[in-house]
Amino acid sequence: MKKTSMTIITTLLICFCFTNYGxxxxxxxxxxxxxxxxxxxxxxxxxxxxxxxxxxxxxxxxxxxxxxxxxxxxxxxxxxxxxxxxxxLKLEKPSTSTSKSFKKPNSSVNSIKGLDSTLPALWDMQWDMKEITHNGESYNIESGSSNVTVGIVDSGIDIDHPDLVDNLKSGSKNLVPKGGLRGTEPEETGDINSINDINGHGTMVAGSIAANGEIKGVAPNTGIKVYRVFGNKSADAVWIIKAIIQAAKDDVDVINLSLGSYYIDGNIYKDGELLDNKWADVEGYKLAIEYANKLGSVVVASAGNDSIDVSNKSELNDFLKKKYAEEGKTFNGVGIEAPGELPGVVTVSSTGPTQQLSLFSNFGKNYIDIAAPGGDSRLLEKYGQEAWWDGGLFRQEQVLTTFNTGRYLFASGTSMAAPKVSATLALIIDQRHYKNRPSNSIDYLYKNGVKKDIEPNLAYWGNGQLDVYNAVK
CATH class of the missing domain: 3.30.70.80 (Peptidase S8 propeptide/proteinase inhibitor I9)
Incomplete structure (x- = not known):
């Protein structure tokens, strides 16, 4: 593919949504x-x-x-x-609200290479990777191999992206059925091999895991498989459940879920009528995760982007009551976040370039297991949108990743934090020979793959903030 120019877009990733639709x-x-x-x-x-x-x-x-x-x-x-x-229940498609793009000529790209000539052209824009890899030192120790696979349950992938094409293994699958969401997407053929990304979110996630070209992911030589569950609209939760099961059956080592939703454990009412809600989708998630763990897969999920203490059920319920009220609904019960709050899941919050919890990130004691860089919005809030854009401040706090049609973009969200943890687990599995030993790889991550100089905070980052270099050194 020609590399005469690169398009860089910026976006905020919002993957969490509200369920129990009308x-x-x-x-x-x-x-x-x-x-x-x-x-x-x-x-x-x-x-x-x-x-x-x-x-x-x-x-x-x-x-x-x-x-x-x-x-x-x-x-x-x-x-x-x-x-x-x-x-x-349905999960709305991940949002990719693009706002601004520009093309960078080759001469400018070449001028921003890092000190190490083995590092990619856009390395100096990757503050997140520089932080967690110790400016690329982790790559010299362990960069992954095709012996280990990360499965990306998402919107597919740009199958021709030059930074990803060499890592994409055979066996990826489309789980969106013919007709798409409840028969409203006639363009969806149900072809199991149709994995191309029309949304962009899955391609973003893949870049944080295994990009190996103009930018680098955490594990640039690790294999990836894609399980497409989003088309142009929302996804049925059952498709995601199916994808978790299928990835585990395909011997995927780490399953990345940069998605999630809120559910009510209780009764939901509209216009005084009880809406039947007996938890089948959440039970499906639980069974699928248990199935995957038993087959040797680690399951990783993003924590969500609503700045909520998910472990504080009073706060979460107040938040959900306002959202349900907009739909003319009420409920009796307790809100939960799934899959992040379910057993057997590594749940990831987001930090920014100041190593503080991102302003948008969900958090909570006994909810968050680990944190990783996913961008922030502190500079946006401090200086306003005009200065943030025109002054290029977005580059200082959003993370650079891959996007559709061979492009790159700046993005933020816990969706960008989770794949870094998934990729690090893949490195640990490969290096420590922890194939089919999910508990061992997770324990090793929590003990060794975190920063040693960060003040503990169980609610914000659980076992700590991700450090890839420490995980593989």
């Missing part, structure tokens, strides 16, 4: 997710749902999960089959 009235068809009581009766259960006029729309047989379309009569007729049932 549920239909009694006799109106809607989508349901169920977990079967007895997985051995899988075929029988499918037949019974179909016989009662339910349309099977998605399945994850490994954990006994079925999504079907039908009215409440279908759900009630087959209730004896189900361990849990709820209206299917």
């Amino acid at each position: 549920h239909a009235k009694t006799e109106t068809n809607q989508y349901y997710t169920v977990i079967l009581k007895d997985r051995s009766k899988w075929t029988q259960s499918i037949k019974k749902i179909k016989k009662s006029q339910g349309e099977i729309t998605y399945t994850v047989p490994e954990i006994g999960l079925i999504q079907f379309k039908g009215n409440q009569k279908v759900a009630k007729t087959n209730a004896s089959l189900f361990k849990s049932l709820s209206p299917s």
